[in-house]
């Protein structure tokens with residue numbers, strides 16, 4: 001997957017490159033996000049166009065009213081998930097003060113100068129642009145006047161237990177240490193970057209599970225491959241010990257009666 005910067009993207013003169021596009025923060029890349037991303041990747045494969053995601057280095061929420069806003073994933077983890085789903089290019093946007101003043105229509109005008117959008121996937125509650133004033137209906141109206149006009153798919157919300165899946169639900173699950181719920185909402189186990197545990201526990205820009213003991217599946221090769229469960233302790237001095245420094249990321253599981 002190519003990772004590009006917004007400033008570099010807008011300097012391109014490649015209007016002719018056809019693309020299937022989605023945009024959002026995509027923190028946690030949950031089941032709802034996966035519907036949109038799978039849609040652009042499927043269209044990309046069927047029509048031989050580039051699958052592209054526009055996302056933000058940090059959430060716009062952090063730059064507006066909620067300075068303390070934190071994500072559940074590091075940027076690196078988010079990009080890995082997008083790559084695994086088959087996205088060909090992700091454009092990273094710094095939500096600067098200047099960018100935050102852009103009208104949604106101006107954003108799409110700029111993007112349409114650089115690529116030709118053939119397919120656009122959005123959620124039904126999607127809002128963007130200065131003060132979030134452009135919604136999916138407005139985006140449809142905007143593109144209806146363009147030629148060629150992209151196919152715009154507005155997805156109904158993906159639900160789990162009858163409730164819309166959202167990054168906010170992931171954040172609540174991690175903060176409560178409910179990592180099984182995180183796995184249900186994302187379709188994959190919970191992973192944490194050890195850098196977040198080691199260096200930024202108190203001032204982390206990602207949300208971490210509460211202090212406590214967690215199971216970590218591990219593989220050891222001594223002639224044969226053995227898999228085993230280790231336990232790590234978060235929030236105590238163990239967490240900052242050199243024992244986990246050599247890992248990039250750990251898959252954490254709650255300790256259950258069975259695993260003890």
Ligand SMILES: Cc1cc2nc3c(=O)[nH]c(=O)nc-3n(C[C@H](O)[C@H](O)[C@H](O)COP(=O)(O)O)c2cc1C
Pocket residue numbers: 023024025060061064065099100101102103104107127128129130131132133
């Ligand atoms: C051009 C542009 C595109 C934006 N795209 C998104 C987006 O894809 N997802 C998102 O959550 N916010 C996006 N935003 C930010 C929202 O429109 C809104 O300003 C921000 O979420 C803050 O809203 P709040 O103060 O009500 O939380 C975008 C803003 C601009 C100016």
Ligand SMILES: Nc1ncnc2c1ncn2[C@@H]1O[C@H](COP(=O)(O)OP(=O)(O)OP(=O)(O)O)[C@@H](O)[C@H]1O
Pocket residue numbers: 023024025026027031032033035036121122123124125126155156157158159164165166167168169
């Ligand atoms: N459950 C869902 N089903 C379908 N689409 C969704 C779902 N949740 C989010 N989306 C869509 O994914 C895109 C990116 O959304 P965003 O990253 O803001 O996610 P979010 O999960 O709603 O975040 P938050 O909880 O912080 O508001 C938007 O178009 C949004 O409408």
